[in-house]
Amino acid sequence: MDSLARPPSGPSNNDNDATSLRSEKKGAEFTAEMVEEVELVRSADRTKRTLKNRHIQLIGIGGTIGTALFVQIGATLTKGGPANLFIAFTLWCTVILAVNNCLAEMVTWIPVSSPFVRFADRFVDPALGFCTGINFFVFEAILIPFEMVAFNVVLHFWTDKIPVAAVICAILVLYTFLSIFAVSYYGESEFWLALGKVILIVGLIAFTFITMVGGNPLHEAYGFRYWSPSKVAGAPFAEYLRTGDLGRFLGFLACLIQASFTIAGPDYVSMTAGEACAPRTTLPAAFRGTTFRLIAFFVLGSLCVGIVVPYNDPDLLRAISGARPGAGSSPYVIAMEHMGIPVLPHLVNALVLTAVFSAGNSYVFCASRTLYGLALEGKVPRVLARCTASGVPIYCVGITLAVALLAFLQVSNNSAVVLQWFVNLVTASQLLNYAIISFTYIRFYNSLKVQGISRDTLPHKSFWQPFCGYYAFIATFVMAFVGGYTVFIPGHWDTPSFIFxxxxxxxxxxxxxxxxxxYRTSWQKLETMTFFENERQIVDEYEAEINL
Known part of the structure; x- marks a missing residue:
């Protein structure tokens, strides 16, 4: 065990919290052993603050952008049309911005490991903290094999000669290396991989603008042609499952569901809180950057997709129905082929490949840190809180990578089927996670008010609160139930889809x-709620030391 870091010497990080557990939970029957275990584990947070501002900014991008924005969005375009797609993505960006405001205010003041999982525990109810942590861990862990399967699909754009098992094993080895040997390697790798995503999306936006004004081999300025009903039947609002206004509304719902799965970001930034260098400075900047990322990547990205190709394009429909591998189903690649541009599709596929690998890399980090946060709060066995000398929660990473072995399901099943299994399982998890974050913030906001703590004293005060908290909670909670709505339409019932x-x-x-x-837990009282006083003091002392 010499390679494992020992708990820090000196005062416990949370001596007062053990006392508060006894005093605040008058109706709760916490045993002495349980309190002692939580007290010991909480004091053992040994992750290292090595992630710099540039790392965190790109990690927020890395966990946000995957194949959905470049490839899968084409299938959604065919269901809703360009206008529905743009409106849905723009609308859902406002929801994620509201979630971002909630997280930013809490996390910048209390930059601890696995923050929103532990906030649900401390600001609402330990039982909510438990189910939040399990939900987010399952969500992140399942997305790892999803991206590994997607990586193999993207690779098939060039060749299908490489054995599936070999591809999966190679990715697992790389994820293991980047996750275990040093967190600084993870930060650097994610910085450069996510930078490739930025180059890709900026390049595609530039491609759209240049070609739509005539800068293409055909010298044709097509502009917003595919939004015009006179050029494309039914544009810009497509009908889906039904005709008329109901069909167009269902098309909008299909686009909104895709947006709710595709658009993310603030939760990935928050998961770096326990390992952020100078968190009081780096985290506010990272959260503020989320606004620009949402506009640049998702709002403009959804607009561009509807510009470069019509929603009813025969080649796009064939590529989707035939599960064309890699970026071959991307609306951008199909537009490039229409214009006679031979090289760019290969470049797009290469960058999409790095985007997929980067997304999986982010999920390994977030899933393992979520499990680590549960261990710090005593929600899973204490041994999982063990870290290596370099600050890596080794057992949590091991369990996360074990879940990634589900990618081997692809060896004996169709890739498209396996991908759909994973997507259906985790879509509701993401929405429920955002709903819990928003509800936790509402409790946090009300407790500050009751205890007379001014939000002006916080490192970061977000705008439009508590409106953002209520808006995000209602929107994400409702959408969690809307996600599988198609099974309730007459003639569309599918038992597996309903279950997933x-x-x-x-x-x-x-x-x-x-x-x-x-454990007979009870809700935290607003009047006596604690705000990680000892953890905040440790961060304050750390920042004072590095600023000397």
Missing amino acids: SYAMIGILPVLYVYWKIR
């Missing part, structure tokens, strides 16, 4: 009730 779409909605209450009954 609503599994986590049913599992989360069970987890909550299990923990609440087993």
